[in-house]
Amino acid sequence: MVKVPTVTFNNGQVYPVLGLGTWKSKVGEVTQAVKDAIDIGYRHIDCAFVYGNEKEVGEAITVKINDGTVKREDLFITSKLWNTFHRPDLVRGALQATLTNLNLKYLDLYLIHWPQAYKEDGPLFPSDESGKILFSDVDYVDTWKAMEKLVDEGLVKSIGISNFNSKQIVRLLEHATIKPVTNQIECHPYLNQKRLKDFCEERGIKITAYSPLGSPDRPWSQPGDPQLMDDNKLKAIAERLGKTTAQVLIRYQIDRGNIVIPKSVTKSRIASNFDVLDFKLSQEDMALIDSFDCNGRMVPMNASLGHKYHPFENEEF
Ligand SMILES: NC(=O)C1=CN([C@@H]2O[C@H](COP(=O)(O)OP(=O)(O)OC[C@H]3O[C@@H](n4cnc5c(N)ncnc54)[C@H](OP(=O)(O)O)[C@@H]3O)[C@@H](O)[C@H]2O)C=CC1
């Protein structure tokens, strides 16, 4: 069985650089996808409460532990605290719901999914009559303090952040007792995040690259919107190397030292996306791919525009 290389977090925990994404993986498909992934060799699964499929992910994990394919300690399971549970008194219960869904006693990594909070005690996307999301002004620093307690209690091994901008990270670090191990952010050649990556790494925070294939199944995509995987320049590189475009995109992240979590529910793609450990991109190809950067954000989170903690509105980086 091929073993995935690992990164070492600032707390000494090692984490596989390649994981399986599960956003948009339908409940009728995700259990089989996660079972296939574990059989293929994936040991890192990226989940979130808001994806609405953690129970089905958990069923796959339970089957693969019970049939002896893996032990719990071989797996690296990440999940994320949703925006409606930022109030410190809600954080532990939100984690417990995720642990119950996943049928686990602890998580390897728990992230604050977004810096901005939504109105508590209701739907995951609370909105007014006009459809506008209802915000909460809970401060992510207070949420972080509650996340730290989960580490102290042994319920999560590491904690991190997702979609935080550089200013928010500075402010978080001023108050944190435990440093975030990673910032999970959108990252691919159209949004290579060089500045935020350098900024995080200078502070000991690893980048986890989400939507590494450009999220072609993002729900808000309109006909005519740019699709990273259709880029002829990337296709040409892949053809020259005898690889698929997806393999080049995944390897691009690994060769930058990032963690990468491509999503698929298709067994052949889950397998080919894993088959990236026997080659490396040349410095010339890395520089060429770097040059495709064009602020091409695929997950802009427009639903929470206007929130004081929206990470991409008016942010420098
Ligand atoms: N923290 C956050 O805010 C966010 C986190 N994420 C995480 O990152 C993961 C990955 O990002 P995501 O936005 O899902 O998008 P990806 O960039 O991983 O793209 C997924 C899409 O690509 C298709 N695909 C996968 N492999 C191949 C292949 N080899 N050839 C052709 N098509 C392929 C999939 O199809 P199919 O499944 O049909 O095979 C699916 O449509 C998420 O699933 C989630 O876990 C994502 C967005 C936000």
Ligand SMILES: O=C1CO[C@H](CO)[C@@H](O)[C@@H]1O
């Ligand atoms: O991870 C993600 C995907 O789905 C969520 C909403 O449905 C996004 O907000 C988030 O970034």
